[in-house]
Amino acid sequence: MALLVPGGGADDRSMLIAEDLLLLLTDDDSGKLAASTTLVDIALGGALLVELALTERVDVAGPDERVPQGRLVVRDAGPTGDEVLDEALTRAASKEGKKPQGVVTALGKGARGRLYERLAASGILRAEEGRVLGLFPTHHWPTQDAGHEAAVRAALDTALKNRAATDPRTGALIALLSALNVVHEVVDPGAVGLSKRELNASASRIAEGDWAASAVRSAIDSMMAAIIAASASAVVVTGSGVS
Structure with a gap:
C-alpha cells in the first residue's frame, strides 16, 4: 500500500506493519x-519481526x-530498501540462534521514536511537545x-466482520492488536x-488462523510471550510496593 503525502502524489515507500500498528495505537x-509504552515497544518489535518473516x-x-x-535463522541479510527494516534485520542477524522472544524485545528498542519521527516527516502525524508540571x-x-490510517482501518473492519484475514498484513495487525488486548479500543464494535465480546472473539479467531507461515x-507467538512476561513483571513490581 503506497503512502500518500499531503499536497503531493504517492510516496515510493510502502508503509511498514509497525507503522500501521503505531498509527492504530496512537489516539x-x-x-x-492505547497501551503502555513497554508493551507497545514489544509489539513494534513483533511487527518488525513479522515483516522480516513475511519478506x-x-x-x-x-x-x-x-x-x-x-x-531464529536469517535467510537473507541483504538490504531491504527500508532503513528501519534494515536496522531491524541487522539486529536480528546479531541474535541469530536465539529464541525469537528475546529478538522481539531487542527489535522494539528505540523503534517507536524512529517510527513517530518518520510518520511526522511524511505528514501523517504532527509532533507536539509540552511539559508535565512545567x-x-x-x-x-x-x-x-x-x-x-482510514484505509488500514477499513481493511481491519472487513476482516473482523467476516472473521477472516483478507491478507497476511491485515492478519498480522489483528493478531498484534489482539495480543495487546486493545482490539475493542482501536476498532469500534458498533x-x-x-x-x-464478538469483536474480540473474531480477532482471536483471526490471530489463530492458518493465514500465517x-x-x-513464531514471531507473533514470541511477541505474545514477551508481553505476558512484561505484564507479569509489572504486576510483581506494583505488588511489591504495597504494604
Missing part, C-alpha cells in the same frame, strides 16, 4: 498511546540447520492526515456490527 486527537528475510530453524531447531518534557503525536506465527 488521533490526543496523540497518546522471507528471517525464519524459524528446522532440523539440521546451522542453529538449533526453533531458533518541568518534565512530553511528546505527543496527533494525526495530521488520516487518509492512510461500526462492524459486532458486540465487544511458521516464521510469522
Whole structure:
C-alpha cells in the first residue's frame, strides 16, 4: 500500500506493519498511546519481526540447520530498501540462534521514536511537545492526515466482520492488536456490527488462523510471550510496593 503525502502524489515507500500498528495505537486527537509504552515497544518489535518473516528475510530453524531447531535463522541479510527494516534485520542477524522472544524485545528498542519521527516527516502525524508540571518534557503525536490510517482501518473492519484475514498484513495487525488486548479500543464494535465480546472473539479467531507461515506465527507467538512476561513483571513490581 503506497503512502500518500499531503499536497503531493504517492510516496515510493510502502508503509511498514509497525507503522500501521503505531498509527492504530496512537489516539488521533490526543496523540497518546492505547497501551503502555513497554508493551507497545514489544509489539513494534513483533511487527518488525513479522515483516522480516513475511519478506522471507528471517525464519524459524528446522532440523539440521546451522542453529538449533526453533531458533531464529536469517535467510537473507541483504538490504531491504527500508532503513528501519534494515536496522531491524541487522539486529536480528546479531541474535541469530536465539529464541525469537528475546529478538522481539531487542527489535522494539528505540523503534517507536524512529517510527513517530518518520510518520511526522511524511505528514501523517504532527509532533507536539509540552511539559508535565512545567518541568518534565512530553511528546505527543496527533494525526495530521488520516487518509492512510482510514484505509488500514477499513481493511481491519472487513476482516473482523467476516472473521477472516483478507491478507497476511491485515492478519498480522489483528493478531498484534489482539495480543495487546486493545482490539475493542482501536476498532469500534458498533461500526462492524459486532458486540465487544464478538469483536474480540473474531480477532482471536483471526490471530489463530492458518493465514500465517511458521516464521510469522513464531514471531507473533514470541511477541505474545514477551508481553505476558512484561505484564507479569509489572504486576510483581506494583505488588511489591504495597504494604
